[in-house]
Amino acid sequence: MLTLRLSNPSKANALDLAMLAELDAQVARVTGDASVRVVVLRGADGGPFSSGADIGQWAPMPPEVFARDWIAHGNAIFRRFEALRCPTVAAIEGICFGGGLELALCADLRVAGPGARFRFPEVGIGAIPGWEGGPRLARLVGRGRALEAVLTGREIDAALAQAWGLANLQGAGHGFEDELAALVQRLASVSPHAAALAKAAVLDDGRTPSFHAQAGAAIKASPDSEIGIRAFAARATASF
Structure with missing residues (x-):
């Protein structure tokens, strides 16, 4: 397991260009x-997962620079994180707002502590969730709920x-770490080759008609397939 920690303590882990570069x-x-x-x-x-995107960095940018160096650049990094071959988990114990929520949505799974709070505040300051958080949320919770979250800026607690x-999971108190x-132990125990292909299949979402056949052939030809079949028998x- 590799743990990556967001760290910008003076701004409640607001995402800046240096953090995006390190994530990449x-x-x-x-x-x-x-x-x-x-x-x-x-x-x-x-404490906080992330308070969002660092407004101190993006607010002074001219529109064309903002579009290129903030939105497009951030989206390219987020997509690479989302497409990692191995499972990814966002562990959220405190606030997870704006761009921080958009990053958490790029993870495969999310575990929420009792103090976790989720929110898209962008429309309240004349902005939008530009790192594709809206459509990612819609794929998880449905279009109506995603629009409610984005357009009203309502805060969502861990239970909701x-x-x-x-x-995916809610852990109370010390139960959060447990x-x-x-969850990490379960994810680490499965076939890494199968996990990578199964994750890619979900992300492909049927857009490539031949994907499942090709992925099925690839995993069947791998040592993991033989290990799994022998164990089953x-x-x-x-x-693995």
Whole structure:
């Protein structure tokens, strides 16, 4: 497991260009290191995940620079993080607002602590969730709920996040770390080759008609397939 921590403590972990660059570097690192089976993205222990995108950086930008160097640049990095071959988990214990929520939505799964709060405040300051958070949220919770969250800026607590499907798990108190550790252990125990292809299949969402056949052939030809089939026949737990 690789844990990545958002750190900009003076601004409640607001995302700035330096943090985006570091995230991209870590994505490249994971891409080249097959030993990383799970990536956990989190903020301060018991504190904020991220207060959003650092307005101090993007507010002074002219529109064309903002579009290129902030929106398009950030989206390219977020898409690379979303497409990582291994499972990713966002561990959220405090505020997860704006651009921070958009980043959390790029993770495969989200675990919410009792103090987790989610919000898109952008329209209230004359902005939009530009890092594709709206459509990602809509795919998780449905168009109506996503529009409600984006257009009203309502705050969503951990319980409602789980009820909506925004959070996969909710852990209370010390149970948060237990839930997170158990989830990571489950993700790390499956076939890494199969996990990568299964994740890619979900992200492809049927857009490539031949994808599942090609992915199925690839995993069937891999050593993981033989390991899994032998374990199944022996009624044992496969070890990848």
